[in-house]
Amino acid sequence: MKTDFDVIYMMQSFLALAKYIYLTISLAVISMVLGLTIALALVAIGTYKVRILNPISKVYISFFRGTPLLVQLFLLYYGLPQVAPMFKSMNAYTAAIVGLSMNASAYMVETLRGAISSVDKGQMEAALSIGMSHWKGMKRIVLPQAARVAIPSLGNTFVDLLKSSSLAFTLGVAEILAQAQMSAAATYKFFENYLAVALIYWLIIIFFNRIQRILENRMGHAY
Known part of the structure; x- marks a missing residue:
């Protein structure tokens, strides 16, 4: 049975879209x-x-x-400049970063709070008993232990950010998905372009999941 799927075009699209990986990763990391x-x-x-x-x-x-994150992005980029003219100079890339950051922070709060709560209170009491301030006790004793507990959840949040960064195209940021849409609209090869996008996101997430596991093993080695 003949198929219209163009493997060669899909590979070409994959390589062309890979040039914009830096935009997706920068959005997520920042x-x-x-x-x-x-x-x-x-x-x-x-x-x-x-x-x-x-x-x-x-x-x-x-x-x-x-x-919804998409509504938040629209409010920041399209709505906020109408009520606060000073934000009219904010470009789409900046708006996407601000929106993604604020959305992710609301979820990370509970992750961090739970991780800090998991550290035995005696740890802080011991730190205070040897003359440490509360801040130094948090910085040197509690937070390093809490970080080990928080890493799996924070890793999941980062993966969500990587995938959510695709919404930046709705603001006009020419990241991977936006480039794929423009290419698909021009060539009518929708399946090939979107499959190339899916493979790129999949490989990026596999890479960062590997880094997360290495970090977890390294931080958990002492325990």
């Missing part, structure tokens, strides 16, 4: 770093019950966990 930073700040606010900021942080977490 968003992960910013999201983790925001999440740590939110955990600190919740832990120390900072007045005014604590209820605001709860609303923030509820909003970004309770609304």
